[in-house]
Amino acid sequence: MNVRRRLIPAALASALGLGALTACSSDSAASGNTDKFDVVASFYPMAFLAEQIGGGHANVTSLTEPGQEPHDLEISTKQRAQLEEADAALYLKGLQPAVDEAVGQTGIKTKIDAAGLTHLEDHGTGGHSHEGEEGHAEEEGHSDEEEHGRDPHVWLDPVKYAEIAQGVGKAFEKADPDHAADYKKNTAALVTKLKGLDSDFENGLKNSRSKVFFTNHAAFGYLAERYGLTQEAISGIDPESEPSGARVRELQQEAKADGVTTVFYETLVSDKTAKTLARDANLKTDVLDPLEGITDKSRGDDYFQVMEANLKALRTALGAT
Numbered sequence: 001m002n003v004r005r006r007l008i009p010a011a012l013a014s015a016l017g018l019g020a021l022t023a024c025s026s027d028s029a030a031s032g033n034t035d036k037f038d039v040v041a042s043f044y045p046m047a048f049l050a051e052q053i054g055g056g057h058a059n060v061t062s063l064t065e066p067g068q069e070p071h072d073l074e075i076s077t078k079q080r081a082q083l084e085e086a087d088a089a090l091y092l093k094g095l096q097p098a099v100d101e102a103v104g105q106t107g108i109k110t111k112i113d114a115a116g117l118t119h120l121e122d123h124g125t126g127g128h129s130h131e132g133e134e135g136h137a138e139e140e141g142h143s144d145e146e147e148h149g150r151d152p153h154v155w156l157d158p159v160k161y162a163e164i165a166q167g168v169g170k171a172f173e174k175a176d177p178d179h180a181a182d183y184k185k186n187t188a189a190l191v192t193k194l195k196g197l198d199s200d201f202e203n204g205l206k207n208s209r210s211k212v213f214f215t216n217h218a219a220f221g222y223l224a225e226r227y228g229l230t231q232e233a234i235s236g237i238d239p240e241s242e243p244s245g246a247r248v249r250e251l252q253q254e255a256k257a258d259g260v261t262t263v264f265y266e267t268l269v270s271d272k273t274a275k276t277l278a279r280d281a282n283l284k285t286d287v288l289d290p291l292e293g294i295t296d297k298s299r300g301d302d303y304f305q306v307m308e309a310n311l312k313a314l315r316t317a318l319g320a321t
Helices: 044-057 077-085 097-105 158-175 177-205 221-226 245-258 272-281 303-318
Strands: 037-041 058-062 088-091 110-113 212-215 230-233 262-265 284-287
Touching: 037 044, 037 077, 044 058, 044 088, 044 158, 044 177, 044 303, 077 097, 088 097, 088 158, 110 158, 158 177, 158 221, 177 221, 177 303, 212 245, 212 272, 212 303, 221 230, 230 245, 245 272, 262 272, 262 303, 272 284, 284 303
Parallel strands: 037 058, 037 088, 088 110, 212 230, 212 262, 262 284
Antiparallel strands: none
16 A cells, blocks of 8 residues: 555545446446445445345445546545435445545444454564554554554455455344345355355465465455465555665565565556566566456456456465465
């Protein structure tokens, strides 16, 4: 995540990319006052959950256009009105200050903070902390300073994503009791599918030549921790910054020591940093998608397809058998 951008006023702060969803619209005019359960989601992983759990009963909209770079959204007056008209807001508190502010200022009855539905951790990566990204403290008594640095990328861990899904399902049941049975059924189906994805990753990465992978964005801390891997981020939380000469040399040495073959980059940001390191260290490059949005460049049409593509890329890079 880009720290420099997070230092601007909250109304201009960031949000994440949203890809195309079959039941999801980015048209503000369609966001509220429909005959369905109107849900406004902050970015793709939240919108995907709402669409999967809400099914035919939910009208899901997003604050972010499909393919928009994660950190470029400005919350407009029209989007604030969109929130006011909705039945529920689904967001990840601490990740997008502008969204947090807008949701907090609305009179919307159901506000679902995904960060409060699982436990966020601090993943320091190669000396690069998640400074500037405040997470949600699950336990009471945490100060802002203690929350500072919590990693928000929980959706890249299928187990934690399933925990969030269960919490969202319960919130939908409470907010729209007429369709509670369907929400419960849809949530159970989604959780089962996420458990299957978790098994795919666990089995697929269990036997690999290397356990270390390089990315230009420190987004995969939860995934790495879940499956016994080590993430080394070239530029920490800022996917567009240039690595220092010392950092490049450090990674070159680590690549040789740990059998690293590939530097991963993303679909929604420049691949310049990854290719710089790959060229200097004589490594390959490939895509590891943090799933902040679905575009025509994504290796799949939804969360599950892209995660399976991520697994395939990791297996190849790590020499899994």
